[in-house]
Amino acid sequence: MYAFQDEFPQVSGLRYLNHAAVAPWPRRAALAVSAFADQNMQLGARDYPAWLVVEQRLRERLRRLLNAPDTADIALLKNTSEALSFVAFGLDWQPGDQVVISDQEFPSNRVVWQALAPFGVEVIQVNLSGTDPEAALLAACGPRTRLLSISAVQYASGLRLDLPRLGQGCRRRGVLLCVDAIQQLGALPFDVQACECAFAMADGHKWLLGPEGLAVFYCRSDLRAQLKLHEYGWHMLEHSGDYERPDWQPAHSARRFECGSPNMLGTMALEASLSLLEEVSMQAVGKALSERMHWLQEGLLALPGVQLLSPAEPARQAGILTFRLAGWEQQSLFARLKAEQVICAPRGGGIRLSPHFYTEARVIDETLALLHQLIAS
Structure with missing residues (x-):
């Protein structure tokens, strides 16, 4: 396997066992950021088109990492919480609708659904301590359930769920599956098509070995236009480079969720980090x-x-x-x-x-x- 020591030259005596929080960067990510900083200092944005090539490579790497059908399904957002908020406040809720979550969720995957209370949405929290947590989650999905939102791996206990089983169960019940993949993506293989999820999201700063401030949001193609937008700007337009165009519409791709200027610094680091994961497989x-x-x-x-x-x-x-x-x-x-x-x-x-x-x-x-x-x- 790949020689890791050169990529992770950590301080002597350091025992780093905290990748579920914030991970160290590999050497190549640090070098990519250093080179980007030098380029900005010396040349400014003269070579911006080359930066966009790196951004496109990042989207391609993320598509492969998630096994998404197309890069059009991939948005680059600030964090997992933002992606969850796009889903929570994008769906057309009706009074009495229900969202099912677990009783072990990180606050990001709990408060965003509880914040829908003014719209009459009820949040059902399912205890996962039994021998069959998937059955418990699916049993809680009744006729009023619109969405099941679950972490692929619970942040405190480390419990990993059978996502394909949940996806199949949700499909049979007509329930959307939303997966907070932050504690699995980059640690173990993850496949949005195999688990039949509608949405998936994850920050880059844990198992993906990247920086804080950049996350991936997968939105199934048939659901993109169904999510109401609450953020608007130049970057999320279909014709984002035509600044004089008087008429406009949101991008048909998941770029519609990226309202403004991209995080190019984070892009350089995360693209480099993902290149390591791909080399190793x-x-x-x-x-x-x-x-x-x-x-x-x-x-x-x-x-x-x-x-x-x-x-x-x-x-x-x-x-x-x-x-x-x-x-x-x-x-x-x-x-x-x-x-x-x-x-x-x-x-x-x-x-x-x-x-x-x-x-x-x-x-x-x-x-x-x-x-x-x-x-x-």
């Missing part, structure tokens, strides 16, 4: 990540006093393992790990560890050894 990325998750899980379970809060079954895992340690309060353990250069996050009542495909053996071994010391002390 998402199949190889997923396999390497699964190996590291197994290694980390086995090590945690071998430690006395450790309670795993994440699913133990490989089919239910992506890149998140959350655990408790007996005798340690969550924030105290987090502070101690941070002091020892273990970069992680307090989530879901425990400590969340999230390696990536390139994570070195020493990072996992040293983290497990440190936990062993804390237990023994």
Whole structure:
């Protein structure tokens, strides 16, 4: 497999296990941004057409990453929350309509639906703690359900859902499926066609190894024109380069959701990061990540006093393992790990560890050894 060390020259002693929050950039992303900054300093926007070529490459990489039918289905937005808001406030809701979500969602995939209360929309939160969370979610989809919005992987527990099963169930019920893919895209293969989703979105700063401030929004082609627009500007027009044109209409493609000037700086970084994932291949990325998750899980379970809060079954895992340690309060353990250069996050009542495909053996071994010391002390 690809030699990762040159791409991730992290500080000696750093144990980075926080890709579910904000990931380090690979070297090539940093170099792309540096080159872009130098070009701006020396030449300004003289070569703007070349920048647009990079932006088009990014759209193509994202299309392949999601297995979207066309780049016209791909919009480049600021973040996942913006994409969810385009869906929530774009659909034509009627009083009594229902949205089904889970009880484990990150606030972005909860408050946006609860904000529809003034329109008479009811939000149904489904408990996922049972043995068949997909069945529970689909059982909650009744005759008034318009949409099921779910995270592919839950941010705190790391629970991965069977998206094709949910997609098939939603199709049979006439329900739209919206997938917050931020904790899966870039970690494991993801396929919008296989899961039959209407919408999918994800920021670039987690498993995609890119910067904050740039996200992908997939909107199924037959639904684009059905989403009412609330943001307008020069970039979202069908004839966006014809500045003197008196008549206008929104772009037929998903660019209709990109109202103004693009984030070219973020584009340079994310396009470079995705080139790495493509070189490795998402199949190889997923396999390497699964190996590291197994290694980390086995090590945690071998430690006395450790309670795993994440699913133990490989089919239910992506890149998140959350655990408790007996005798340690969550924030105290987090502070101690941070002091020892273990970069992680307090989530879901425990400590969340999230390696990536390139994570070195020493990072996992040293983290497990440190936990062993804390237990023994």
